[in-house]
Amino acid sequence: MQWGQDEDRPTDPEHEVVAFLNRRLGTGPALLWTEGRSPSGADHWAETLRHRLGRPVEPAPSRPVRRLAAAEGSSLLLFQHRGGSRVRPAGAGAHPGVRLLSGHWLLLPPGCGCDLQCRPGAEPLALRIPTA
Incomplete structure (x- = not known):
């Protein structure tokens, strides 16, 4: 995400993710x-975002290779805590997908699922967040 010229980029990863x-x-x-050290654990992020966004946020299983689905009206938020993963939109055919490295967040639109392929030692987190 690009921050505007009139905006200061938040220095705390939690504030940055909430602003995003x-x-x-x-x-x-x-x-x-994100820059700086991000707290680990899907439960931590789910609770933090639930509190700061005022919405239900639930962890989704994300390891080792899995198809993740977001229900209609929910977005899927992926965070690569350690290592690397490849994310391909569900039904994308030969689309190579996006490589997530440590500190990267990927927000998928409501109802969009993905295939998640984790490299050995990778620690991705996945959260479902209702948009309505």
């Missing part, structure tokens, strides 16, 4: 690179 979601949730896809 406030601008992009319900649209997508969108990619964010």
